[in-house]
Amino acid sequence: MNDETRCGEVQRRTAETEVLLQLELDGTGKHQIDTEIPFLNHMLTLFAVHSLCDLQVTARGDVEVDDHHSVEDIGICLGEALRLALKDKRGIRRYGEACLPMDESLARVVIDLSGRPCLVYEVPLEREQLGSLAVENIREFFQAVTNNAAMNLHIDLLRGSNTHHKIEAIFKAFARALKMAVELEPRLEGVWSSKGNL
Numbered sequence: 001m002n003d004e005t006r007c008g009e010v011q012r013r014t015a016e017t018e019v020l021l022q023l024e025l026d027g028t029g030k031h032q033i034d035t036e037i038p039f040l041n042h043m044l045t046l047f048a049v050h051s052l053c054d055l056q057v058t059a060r061g062d063v064e065v066d067d068h069h070s071v072e073d074i075g076i077c078l079g080e081a082l083r084l085a086l087k088d089k090r091g092i093r094r095y096g097e098a099c100l101p102m103d104e105s106l107a108r109v110v111i112d113l114s115g116r117p118c119l120v121y122e123v124p125l126e127r128e129q130l131g132s133l134a135v136e137n138i139r140e141f142f143q144a145v146t147n148n149a150a151m152n153l154h155i156d157l158l159r160g161s162n163t164h165h166k167i168e169a170i171f172k173a174f175a176r177a178l179k180m181a182v183e184l185e186p187r188l189e190g191v192w193s194s195k196g197n198l
Contacts, residue, residue, distance in 0.1 A: 006182075008081030016069040017061035021077040025085050025182050027054030035059040035074060037067050039133040040141075043171045044074075050175035068137050075141040079148025086182065089113060094192045096181030100173040105160030107169035109177040112152035115198045119146040120154045123170065127163040138167055142174075 006025040012018070031048035033041045035057060048055040057077075061070035086092065096111040107123075119142055125135045146153045155174070160166040191198050 006085045006087070008084030010077040010080045010084070012073055012077050014069075014073065017059065017073040019057070019059045019061075019070075019073050019077045021058075021074065021081050022054075022056040023078065023081040023085055024054040025082075027052055030054040032056045035070060036061065036063050037070060037131075037133050039131040040067075040071060040074070043167065046168060046171050047175045050172045051179045053175075053179075063132065067132060067134055068140065071133070071137040072140045072144050075144030076148050079145040079151075082145070082149040082151075082178075086113065089115075089191050089198045091184045091186075091188045091190075092192070093181055093183050093185050094198065096177035096179065098173040098176035098180070099158075100169055100176060102160075102165045102169035102172065103162065105162065105165040105169040106158040107160075107166070107173040108154075108156045108158055109170065109173040110154040111174075111177045111181045113149070113181050113198065114152045115150045116152060117147045117150050118152045119143050120156075123155060123157040123166070125157075125163055125166060130164060130167070135163065135167070138170070 009022045011020050029049040029052045031045050033044045035041050044057060059070050059074050063070055094113050099108045121139050127135055155170055157166055
């Protein structure tokens with residue numbers, strides 16, 4: 001791995017989970033996902049494909065108790081890996097946004113890789129469960145990513161009726177917005193901030 005490669009690798013072990021996550025920002029969407037939570041596998045696959053990041057995730061946790069610990073810790077690892085991959089954020093466009101449909105659902109995601117964690121999550125979801133995933137833990141996932149990547153993340157579900165479609169639209173929009181935010185602006189010599197750092 002050379003200094004120009006934008007990669008992050010995080011291994012997290014607790015009494016509740018064990019997660020290994022590898023992220024390469026300048027990839028082609030290659031992915032190998034095994035979290036023990038099939039719906040989350042599906043969403044992380046969509047994230048990789050639509051962000052063009054290469055992503056490998058292996059996670060084992062106390063899913064027989066609840067999926068909360070695994071979902072949150074995977075989010076922690078993704079946020080940490082993103083922060084590592086961005087290094088000093090030199091040359092990145094910093095901001096990204098996407099408004100994306102999935103059938104009847106429409107989601108908008110806006111990102112600022114500002115160094116200041118803040119999540120605004122306006123996503124009404126009626127169902128409590130999708131497969132083995134507790135739907136309320138989607139917010140916990142994005143909160144963990146936000147905190148550990150130190151990003152400003154706004155997620156708004158503008159419309160929709162099918163819970164699967166709603167969450168899929170959110171993950172795809174997040175992927176596209178992140179792809180935009182991490183892209184390099186060739187005219188930038190430093191970071192895109194009047195303060196001189198992010």
